[in-house]
Amino acid sequence: MENSNEQSVSDKATLQVSLHQLERTPAVHYFVQSRIGRSGDCARDYAAMLVIIITILAVLLAGYIIKSFKKPPKFPPGPKWYPVVGCTKIVNEMSRQYGCQWKGLSNLAKQYSTQVLGIKLGLEPIVVVYGDHNVRRVFTEKVFEGRPNNFFLRLRCLGKKMGITFADGELWKEHRQFTVKHLKNVGFGKTAMEGEIQRELQYIIQYIDNHNNTPINPKTILAISVMNILWKFTAGEHINMERLIFLLDLLKARSKAFTMAGGWLNQWPWIRFLFPNGSGYNLIRKINQQLSDIIEEAILKHKNESIPGNDFIYMFLNKIKENRESFTEEQLKVICLDLLIAGSQTTSNTLEFAILGVLRNKIIQEKIFKEIHTILGNKMPSWSDSNRLVYTMAYLYEIQRYFTIVPLAGPRRVSKDVTMDDFLIPKDTTVLISVGDVHFDPEMWEAPDKFMPERFIDDKGKLTKTENIYPFGIGRRRCPGDALAKSFIFIVFVGILQKYQIVCRDDELPSDEPIVGLISSARPYTAEFRMRNT
Numbered sequence: 356m357e358n359s360n361e362q363s364v365s366d367k368a369t370l371q372v373s374l375h376q377l378e379r380t381p382a383v384h385y386f387v388q389s390r391i392g393r394s395g396d397c398a399r400d401y402a403a404m405l406v407i408i409i410t411i412l413a414v415l416l417a418g419y420i421i422k423s424f425k426k427p428p429k430f431p432p433g434p435k436w437y438p439v440v441g442c443t444k445i446v447n448e449m450s451r452q453y454g455c456q457w458k459g460l461s462n463l464a465k466q467y468s469t470q471v472l473g474i475k476l477g478l479e480p481i482v483v484v485y486g487d488h489n490v491r492r493v494f495t496e497k498v499f500e501g502r503p504n505n506f507f508l509r510l511r512c513l514g515k516k517m518g519i520t521f522a523d524g525e526l527w528k529e530h531r532q533f534t535v536k537h538l539k540n541v542g543f544g545k546t547a548m549e550g551e552i553q554r555e556l557q558y559i560i561q562y563i564d565n566h567n568n569t570p571i572n573p574k575t576i577l578a579i580s581v582m583n584i585l586w587k588f589t590a591g592e593h594i595n596m597e598r599l600i601f602l603l604d605l606l607k608a609r610s611k612a613f614t615m616a617g618g619w620l621n622q623w624p625w626i627r628f629l630f631p632n633g634s635g636y637n638l639i640r641k642i643n644q645q646l647s648d649i650i651e652e653a654i655l656k657h658k659n660e661s662i663p664g665n666d667f668i669y670m671f672l673n674k675i676k677e678n679r680e681s682f683t684e685e686q687l688k689v690i691c692l693d694l695l696i697a698g699s700q701t702t703s704n705t706l707e708f709a710i711l712g713v714l715r716n717k718i719i720q721e722k723i724f725k726e727i728h729t730i731l732g733n734k735m736p737s738w739s740d741s742n743r744l745v746y747t748m749a750y751l752y753e754i755q756r757y758f759t760i761v762p763l764a765g766p767r768r769v770s771k772d773v774t775m776d777d778f779l780i781p782k783d784t785t786v787l788i789s790v791g792d793v794h795f796d797p798e799m800w801e802a803p804d805k806f807m808p809e810r811f812i813d814d815k816g817k818l819t820k821t822e823n824i825y826p827f828g829i830g831r832r833r834c835p836g837d838a839l840a841k842s843f844i845f846i847v848f849v850g851i852l853q854k855y856q857i858v859c860r861d862d863e864l865p866s867d868e869p870i871v872g873l874i875s876s877a878r879p880y881t882a883e884f885r886m887r888n889t
């Protein structure tokens with residue numbers, strides 16, 4: 356007992372000395388003097404309180420820092436995490452070394468000999484899955500169906516977790532079903548859509564003819580055509596060319612701004628307050644506003660019934676009149692944006708790669724031409740011809756394998772703890788799906804680095820192994836625009852090759868090394884389209 360009294364007297368003395376020292380620091384001295392009526396005891400109480408608060412904050416901060424680099428139990432293998440930055444540095448270095456994030460991550464996974472890679476970018480734990488089995492699991496199991504709820508993704512959807520692409524749960528289910536059903540009702544995936552695509556093919560041919568054998572870069576005309584079709588089904592009209600080019604430029608600038616901001620803003624959203632311009636935040640907001648204005652204008656035209664016919668926006672506005680809670684104009688705006696963003700560059704980039712492929716390989720081009728000429732002659736191509744043009748289809752499958760447009764699909768969010776290859780992926784972790792690696796897996800493909808359309812044709816001359824590629828994903832979140840994309844790519848590609856021989860003016864062939872950002876695109880090239888004498 357005595358001992359403890361002595362101890363407590365000595366503790367008090369020590370505390371008083373420490374408080375005394377603390378009081379002499381300028382900040383505390385000012386705080387104490389400004390707060391109290393110069394009473395010494397009161398001053399000590401305040402100073403003690405301050406010490407406690409500072410200590411608690413320091414402990415909390417230390418706990419947060421320790422937690423931020425401590426991996427959860429059985430988390431998938433990957434580089435070491437550091438406070439605040441996670442393993443961003445090594446991921447960026449690998450991405451730079453291998454040319455893009457998809458390849459950088461895939462080489463990291465090889466270094467750790469794993470099919471489930473665990474990383475942390477800034478404060479966000481991320482798991483990247485590899486191998487056909489794991490990729491199929493993420494695409495098809497319900498637990499992987501969510502989308503992350505981070506600032507960056509909300510920024511993509513005009514500030515809220517809405518629309519289809521980045522929504523999840525009931526909102527996603529209801530609106531995905533509604534959109535798919537009503538796009539079909541207005542002709543999407545049916546003969547009406549094929550008619551629109553064939554009309555666009557005529558415009559493309561006219562555009563090529565107007566250039567009188569001068570080499571052209573097919574990028575813009577292909578992008579315009581896809582956008583026209585998407586806009587026709589969504590907003591019921593063809594936009595005038597000037598507006599269309601403005602819209603395309605906005606989408607291009609937007610994906611560039613997102614790629615630029617991807618690193619910084621995604622990992623540390625608060626930097627937008629410090630560097631609103633340098634972080635790309637202001638630019639994205641400006642572009643979002645301009646896109647929003649275009650869609651709002653289309654909605655207004657529909658409200659005034661100045662667009663004839665029926666289209667997706669009319670269907671949605673009717674639903675809003677039924678006072679269904681989740682059917683709002685804001686949701687309509689984000690769905691329109693989802694369709695334009697997800698559908699335009701993905702489709703036109705695939706076609707651009709298809710044209711580049713035949714430009715680089717005359718033998719393949721002549722084989723495709725011969726098949727088209729023999730089977731179709733001069734008949735306008737339609738999707739039903741795809742069954743008969745086996746080599747052409749094999750070529751287009753190989754294009755979608757070799758130049759995987761979305762090499763890292765997702766992002767997904769796990770709705771509860773889940774195990775994969777004996778590792779634990781904790782609830783709410785972001786998951787990326789390395790489709791690109793499945794498309795180059797040597798266990799699945801003979802000589803995967805070789806461009807070989809024949810790999811998709813069996814001994815009996817029939818298409819084979821087409822289910823082993825996932826350009827549109829699979830499962831309940833698979834791409835709802837695949838019917839449009841497939842028909843567009845097939846009809847426009849066949850229509851162009853039926854009429855023209857595609858040649859390179861320069862001695863040097865353009866590179867087939869893709870630029871891989873959020874999606875893959877071809878490096879800019881020009882091609883000469885020479886009319887065939889058939």
Ligand code: HEM
Binds near residue numbers: 521693697826829
């Ligand atoms: C070659 C062209 C295309 C490719 C390669 C492609 C690829 C994909 C992939 C891989 C996904 C799945 C992402 C995931 O599983 O998390 C997806 C989703 C989506 N795609 Fe496409 N797409 C293409 C064209 C289109 C078109 C033309 C449209 C519009 C009509 C479209 C609209 C969407 C939407 C809205 C989603 C989100 C679906 C959801 O989250 O439920 N895509 N796309």
